[in-house]
Amino acid sequence: MKFADLGLSDELLQSVLDAGYDTPTAIQAQAIPSVLMMRDIIGIAQTGTGKTASFVLPMIDILAHGRRRALMPRSLILEPTRELAAQVAENFEKYGKNHDLKMALLIGGVQMGDQVKALQDGVDVLIATPGRLMDLFERGKIMLNGCSLLVIDEADRMLDMGFIPDIETICSKLPPNRQTLLFSATMPPVIKKLADKFLSNPKYIEVARPASNNSNIAQHKIHVSTRGKREALRHLLRTDNVSTAIIFANRKTTVRELAKSLQQSGFSAGEIHGDMDQNARNAELQKFKDGAISILVASDVAARGLDVKGVSHVFNYDTPWHPDDYVHRIGRTGRAGASGRAFTFVTSEDAEAIANVEKLTGMSIPVFTLEGAEAAPAAREDAAPRESGRRERAPRGEKAPRKERAPKAAAAEPVVEREEAPVREARAPRIQRDEPRPPKDVLTELPSKPGEWNGPVPGFLSVSAL
């Protein structure tokens, strides 16, 4: 099956080809012909399956005919987060380059002026997060009765975030004879009800979860104590052939503190979480995509859908509370056929959380042991009574990161560090691998010495869509 077999126009096929794709993914092959035939769709899929292009491509061809009218967008795509909305917009630009289509990105955290202007000029596609869309609607800046195509993306995520009432309001403003495409990674009863109410005779398409059964990702769990996490992380960053990594923490405060701590240890790290303003979020994400930083410490704002090519490692600095989030987080690596590694730190308090993850993924995550590291006797330390007084002391490494530097490993260390870490021979934690290292294909072009490489590897980090 090729893109040429799906009924897309020649101009569109050309831009798909120019982007370097000729074979559609499972969801693209199933969805595109049906969307072109104006059918409603329920897609059980998440980003990483090529879901975005499965609606962007046919939408471009559908919108190619007809004309724009002021204040009346012709189609609407709803996304749960600003970053995802921006990513869909990038896709429209990439694949719509041979078409005369106007779009507007309606997200919060940025000035309304340009968005209002675009609406007044008339747009073919509106890409929005619910809050800003509702706001502009209530201000009378948008009419939705000319909107004949609606995409509800990441519906289960919308549910988690309390957007379902907004979605229902928005749906009721659209013409009833519109086409509706709904995508969701899971189908909880509320979403099922939403689909029953707002879709008519939808085609049901389900593709495998990419992360839970993605054999490209080598998954490990590491038993650590809470105070041993930072050292264990620094050790892995230095010794596991990390080229680019996303480190997830459960709390925004942890994200901030950990990013600072890694920077102080000389790592080229940035951060992203919802307390940062949108400019800062965009800037950090762009630096990561460009290779200006090699480590991104993130809250779950970045767990879903974000598509950065060439992420070699995902670290769950905290075990996620919701097992779904585990699947989303580790899915940031091992993308587009590349191999990736995912490490999850597990403290004794995380026993239930990790059990839920293993139940969901249907596999037992192999234990990875850091031998000789402070982290080793995790269960015992954490089980010990907390009022021992040692707890008052700052965890080693936080106040005096210099002293905590692990020795450089003999192997290549592609992680870009801003400065050379002092080399010390004492206390070399030894790694005991429980399985062989995955192929190092994505790493071969990186320099053998840290500090020599400051820019992106050509073609290595880029936004991909399919």
Next chain:
DNA sequence: AAAAAAT
């Protein structure tokens, strides 16, 4: 339990 999203 947290994070996200309108201001």
